[in-house]
Every structure is written in structure tokens, then in C-alpha cells.
Amino acid sequence: MKSNDQPARFVSRDELRIVRLLPGPIERIWEFLTDPEKRARWFAGGVTEPKPGGKIVFAMVHKNLAPDETPPAKYAHVQDPGVTFEGRVLRYEPPHVLAYTFGSDDSEVTIELTPQGNQVQLVLTHRTRGDEERGELGNYASGWHIHLAHLVALLEGSPRPPFWSDHAKLLAFYEKELGASNA
Numbered sequence: 001m002k003s004n005d006q007p008a009r010f011v012s013r014d015e016l017r018i019v020r021l022l023p024g025p026i027e028r029i030w031e032f033l034t035d036p037e038k039r040a041r042w043f044a045g046g047v048t049e050p051k052p053g054g055k056i057v058f059a060m061v062h063k064n065l066a067p068d069e070t071p072p073a074k075y076a077h078v079q080d081p082g083v084t085f086e087g088r089v090l091r092y093e094p095p096h097v098l099a100y101t102f103g104s105d106d107s108e109v110t111i112e113l114t115p116q117g118n119q120v121q122l123v124l125t126h127r128t129r130g131d132e133e134r135g136e137l138g139n140y141a142s143g144w145h146i147h148l149a150h151l152v153a154l155l156e157g158s159p160r161p162p163f164w165s166d167h168a169k170l171l172a173f174y175e176k177e178l179g180a181s182n183a
Helices: 027-035 036-040 073-079 137-154 164-182
Strands: 009-012 015-023 055-060 085-093 098-102 107-116 120-127
Touching: 015 137, 027 036, 027 098, 027 107, 027 137, 036 055, 073 085, 073 137, 073 164, 120 137, 137 164
Parallel strands: none
Antiparallel strands: 009 015, 015 120, 055 085, 085 098, 098 107, 107 120
């Protein structure tokens, strides 16, 4: 398995971490995290107010990421017409750290970028609090895994992997991992 295919690790029952090595420079990666048009090409569009306490908008329209795929019924609304929700910027330290709430104050994402020669190490940590958010950790892990695979493909100029079929496989894998770690 290539390093950019490594699964997320569950640091605890409330936290996942996923690491990827991306083609730099770091400023380029920062733009793909904060520029609405560039972020929409791999994850979700929407503005990011460049300051702690600022608003971050997530406009997810997965038909733009997987136009020829049919999502599972549970995710049809995310595919088309899409969903939009907001979070709050917790840290904004260009071009190294971006942290925000992800829809709820009980769900926080921190993305750290570190130059590694002509590449950039991205470390994404997603922390949850409360039973409802904790119950979504497998879904978050599979979502971040496939979204970051789309970012890698975009940055490398290679074809994007399938979205929904890979998401389903990853979700089953991560839910099994979480079940084993909670046993």
C-alpha cells in the first residue's frame, strides 16, 4: 500500500488522524485548503474567514466530485443538490495550521502542514465529543480518506479514484476497526 493510501489511525475513541505526503510547495497546499474554488475541487467549497473566530462554510456538492456515480441512498442529498453548513475557525496560521469546527462545536478538524523537501506532509486530526459525534467517526474517517485521495490525484494530475464505491469500502473497514478498538 502506498503511503498516501494508508488508513486513518484512531488515536482514541474520539479522535482520528490521517497523514498524507503531497507535492508542494506548502503555499500551494494552503490554497487548496482555504480558497473556495480550489477546495471545492476535492472537498467542499465555501469561504473561510482568515482569522480565529471567523466563519468557515462547507458547500458540499458531490456530483461535482463524482458526476457519473450513484451514491447510497443515505448520501443522495450530499450528491445532488448538496448540503451547506458552517463552522468556526479555531486556528488560522498560514501556511501551517488550519483548525475549525465541523458543523458542530463537538466536531473539530485540525490540518497541519509541514514542508518535507519539495513535498508537504499533511496531518489531519478530527476530534469528536459526545455520543452523537463519536458515532460518526467511521464516516468521518472514510470521508476524509476519499476526499484526501481526490486532493492527491488533483495535485498530482492523475485520475480521481471512484468516490462512492471507495467510500462504502472504507466505511465498512473503519467501522470494523472502531468496533475492534472498542471491544
